[in-house]
Amino acid sequence: MEISEETRIGVFICHCGGNISDTVDVNDVKEVVGSFKQVKVMDTFEYMCSNPGQEMIKKAISEYKLNRVIVASCSPRMHLDTFREAMKSAGINPYLLEMVNIREHCSWVHDDKKKATSKAKALLRGAVERARYLEPLTPNSLKVTKSVLVIGGGIAGIYSSLELADKGYQVYMVERTPSIGGRMAQLSKTFPTFDCSACILTPKMVSVSQHPKIKIFTNAEPIAVKGSPGNYQVNIRIKPRYVDLEKCTACGECAKKCPVRRPSSFEENLIQEKAIYIPFKQAIPNAYTIDKESCLFFTRGVCRICERFCKGDAVDFTQEEKIADLNVGAIIVSTGYNLMDPKLVGQYSFGLHPDIVTSLQFERLMLQGLHKLSTGEVPKKVAFILCVGSRSTATNGVGYCCKIGCMVAIKQALLLDKAVPGAEPWIFYTDVRAHGKGYEGFYAKAREHLTTFIRGRAAEVIPNGNTVIVKTEDTILGEQIEEPFDLVVLSPALIPNTGTKELAEMLGIDLGPDDFFLEVHHKLRGVETKREGIYITGCVQGPKDIRETTMESMATASKVATFLGKGRISVSPEVAFLISGRCNLCGICIDYCPTKAIKKGEKEVVIDSISCVGCGICVPLCPREAIDLKHCTESQLIAQIRGVSEEGKTSPKIIVFLEKMTAYGSADLGGQSRRSYPPEVRVVGVPSTGRLGIKHMLHAFAAGADGVIFIEGDDSLFRGDQLRERVIQLKKDLDKFGIEPLRLQSTTTTLPEYEKIMSLFDSFVERISKIGPLSQEKREELRKYLAGEQYATQCAA
Amino acid sequence: MQHNVPHEKDEPSEGMKLVASLTSKGDRSSFVKEVMKMLGGENILDCIQCGLCAGSCPTRFAMDYSPMQIIKMMHLGMREKVLSSSTIWVCSTCYTCYTRCPRAINLTTLMMSLRNLAIKENLVDKNGVKPKFHRSFFEIVNKYGRLHEPELFTRILKKSDLRSLFHNAALGWRLWRKGKLQIRAPKIEQSNDLFNILEKTSEEES
């Protein structure tokens, strides 16, 4: 269909079966809007989203040769795609459609029909003004690399890798230590079924090593990540293990001869291992590694006995660090957890007596042959102290529950009971958490086996010769007790693994307040991060047990497959772009871009339209107005602001800018709940309130606004603290222009908190009513200023 | 307790009385708010009743309610029970609980604040001696500027308790023999300062 050069707008108002038309006088609106320039046709219909409604629009497009369509109906979050499809089938670019929300944001929340109608007219006026500047846009289709990087070779990484590899993706697994397997390899048995941990893990490890689609890098770490979703370039540093993987048969002769002993980290420092070592027998790759820091050759230039005795000629001291360059479409982070150092909780005397150990050390002890570290005897009476450093707001702890401590202690108590006749496990707890399937029954089993449960966070652990005394209050009996034990097992808090902060920075991902990687949404987007194409699974997201980890890992694999599955991804065209000739490389936009989509070019910045998520935060920050945003350009936005602010004689006029996902959704929810608020409030949806600067404020006030509110989603890329900073600056700027800073307010919201934002509407309207409307003189002054401003965009007169 | 016995309309039955003995929400929130305004009580609602304070307390054996229970009673608004407990008097202010508390509750400072409140409301410990101890200490220091130990003892000792009189006299004798009994009151020179400071701060304290 040919589109004529002149702008020809069609406006279609839906009755919504009375939902709109019972309150808003749609015919009155039709008349008024019909008088706007360039509106060629106005029509109303009972149900615009229905087939006849769609047909009506399509017919009008062809009959009137329309090149812009406005649909005034329910929230675009309902039917935007429906109407865009209609546009497509009528032969018009779907981005030439504008939707106006006169239901959730108008007819459902206002009782006064006259005022609701007047507001509907204002919203439509804004839409018409904006529509003039709409441009056709085409989503980018980008080819993606069908390979995935998995950082971390524990059970989480292993599960994601196997799922994806089975789906046909090439997986690169990068593991920091010399073997994959992670924490599960260190555990004895798992709760609540007593599966042998290594027995259920090692087959999976073998599958990973044998899978044709999985390539493992061990002793390796990512050092740089570049690129964009669907096409990331990652540099991996592979540290030399000084043993040839092809030749080593793991016979162990080298270790027998090595003269250097050092504490084994796999054995949680309970046992010594040699400088040349294999972390555990079932390690994969099944080969030895030399620890450079303790090896005599590297520290003093002598020895090399291992080399002499290796029958396979596998020891190679000339090995060097290698860098691997990988191209992947998506990245999964599964770097796991660490235990907090119990020394931080001084009263438990960790490190002052050999028979005070951590829960992980106890796992190793059970596999080494349970014995007291002081005398070698078999321990009978063992204390398990929970919550060491957990659930703490003090400086030596973390605020959250470790989630698995109770179950681990119960498991260890039952295993002790089985392994040692006459064993006496005691568990000192604050609250037993047995939340999963089968866990309550497991807890009951521990009681049946006469585990003694003492309710009270242990006060002190006191070394006493070859025994260790635990002092605590039994809070149920209300008595202090002191009991001697053969062994005391501390359950330390779970914290993110070492290097998590640095990795998060490298990837451009946020950490949450507890220093674990932050997911986008707690329930609805639990494995995604704020960067498209980067996912998280396992304890890197937060403490969890093995079942939750494997489930999460499969969810992650599924998400990755959805993302990369079609071989191409569609990239929204609503992205930032550079206006050539203005940029002077000041770099402000580079610092503020939340997805790191802007980089320094030679003469000007370069905006990666793939990484850009179209938030618009960069636009008002540019001192030379060199950046604009497609589908929310300066012209479009200012035109809409002016239209909404000018129309009608309502007083006061309040313009509310809602971030288009969460904040807008929240207002919709309020509408659905029919929570009424003053009709003086007019909504303009924006990608993010970060898109707005002083210029937009001035336009609003000049055109007729008396007050402005910014509402941003809690989970937005434009964070609450950044919003606050911006608003503080804007208030200062408004003050300079002689506008009361009180006329601007902001808040953040979560999706269900519509009551909060609507109460804000109520109180703000009251406040602005009290201050009174902005004076005509001030508006004149502002208009003059804006007209004379450099780079002023041309707005409809 | 007899069942199916007709009760007088206005008299709650035995069973009803038990339920009514827990405080009303109004009482709960008012005492909690009162405590939260005291030094040491700011984050009292953060307590998760883990009992680490009770386990660490060296004088807990002499308390009717453990420190943890005192906090619970504060949560439940049991103002009278808290202020009449032996706990707030027998606390030796050793700070072990605060040092170890995982919720960073300054229970020790709160105990001092509760003591202050109890003294203001003319409440006493079971031996009837604690408020007198604080009052006497203050009066002596306010008089001389420094503590005069013998005078403190004589003020607190119950004249009727012969055993205690004898026991402390023996202690006094032992100290005197070692030349450690402070016979003369150690008065500072600028004792006016004491008077002035007391006057200035008295307006605030009331």
Next chain:
Amino acid sequence: MKYAFYPGCAVHSSSKEYGDSCKAISRVLDVELVEIPDWNCCGAVDAIYSYKPLYSVALDARNLSLAERMGMDIVTLCSACYYTLSRTNKLLREDSGLKNKVEEALSSAGLNYNGGVKVRHFLEVLLSDVGLEKIGEKVKIPLTTLNVASYYGCFLVRPPDLISFDDSEHPTSLDELVEALGASKVEYYGKIRCCGASLGITDEEVMLELSKNILLNARDAGANCMITACPLCHFNLDAKQKDIGLKFDLEIDLPVLHFTQLIGLAFGIEPKELGLHKICVSPKKILPQYVRSVA
């Protein structure tokens, strides 16, 4: 090294020997302690604070202002005073409302305090400013026959947000000092457990129980001597040792010295000068090698 010296009430009465021995070793170590002229009682933690909190803080602030006038940091011998003075300093720093009220009270006495004084314990001064090495050099008689149980008490190590020169759960400063003097340290349970403090006056039974456990644990762990760094702790463990014995039908017989006296002994200073004859539980049996006669 010059400091404003705050002895505390007890050092002038029931712990005279603590002050005397402190002066004696200060001379040897070239530490000059200038007693704050006309200092007043700090308020002893909660003794006055529980009754009149504002007065208590203002009264203690007087000491800080007197020291500030001298242009020196305060050094005290008493752990309770150490805590109280530190707390007053902190309260004035953090609570501006309180600071204003205290300033008003101080000015009515013609004084003012600008927050410029640091509060330090004499033990910490010896370890940080003098140093164990220098102390070791001055040792003339290594105390090799002494197995010393160091009693830290409460306010030398707690609360950690106010007092932090040693670990609050496993302190080592006194033990390191003991070893520097040539003696053997004794590990026992109770080195940071409360001795009962001022409960000795109002709830004597409780205090006796607490101090008893400390003494017995130390003795049973092999100590033949105990040292303290606070006059109130010393009083409870030494002067009241006889009462503990009477109440629990025990013979404890563990001499308790002030740590300054132990240092003085190692320095070869005359026991009379160190006031060793003023200790209630006689240290005679552990000292014959070092002294000619102890009263």
